[in-house]
Amino acid sequence: MSKIVLARIDDRLIHGQVMTAWLQYTDGNHIVIVDNGTAQDSFLQTVMKMSVPQGVKLDIFNETDGAQFLQAEHGQDNIIILAKTPEVYLDLIEAGVKLDEIIVGGMGANGQRKKFYKNISASPSERETFQKIIDHGTTMKVRIVPSDNATDVEGLLK
Structure with missing residues (x-):
């Protein structure tokens, strides 16, 4: 039976931390990116596919197709979900995807974001x-790499 072993917000989606630390920590073998922009960009999809180690599956979906995919059974897959924003996860949850925990990883500063916690902006x-x-x-925690102590997002919102 497939299971979601990690749901992570990270504007970079796939990068070194995800590939090394989180794949090993979660024993993930199937990465599912849910991002409307990436789902429409064949060049970016090619780059993402080249970034995934051999033996790890990669699927890239828009939000609607991602929700449908994540509600289906996928054998013995340990699924890591990656999305750039928290809004994607809210949409997935409201579409019926059950997520116990979401990890807030890389959310960089931009014109609308201000510092939320250490190097995380929102x-x-x-x-x-x-x-x-x-x-x-759904529990939300800030945790850049698995070796970091997790910080509860709910406490940071108060």
């Missing part, structure tokens, strides 16, 4: 989305 609307996700019963 806009006011993203903070509201964090709270909505928590209100759905």
Whole structure:
């Protein structure tokens, strides 16, 4: 039976930390990217596919198709979900995808985001989305790499 072993917010999606630390920590063997932009960009998809180690499956979906895929059974797969924003996860949850925990990883600063915790930034609307996700019963934690102590997002929102 397939299971979701990691749901992570990271604007870079696949990069060194995901490939080395999180794959090993979770025993993940199937990465599912849910991102509308990446799902429409064949060049970016090719780059992502080249970044995944041999033996690890990669699927890239828009939000609608991602929700459908994640609600289906996928054998013995240990699935790692990657998305760039918390809004994607709220949409997945509201579409019926069961997520016990979401890890907030790389959320870099931009014009709308301000420092949220250490090197993590979030806009006011993203903070509201964090709270909505928590209100759905999903735990959210900031944790850049598995060896870091996890920091509860709910406590940071107060």
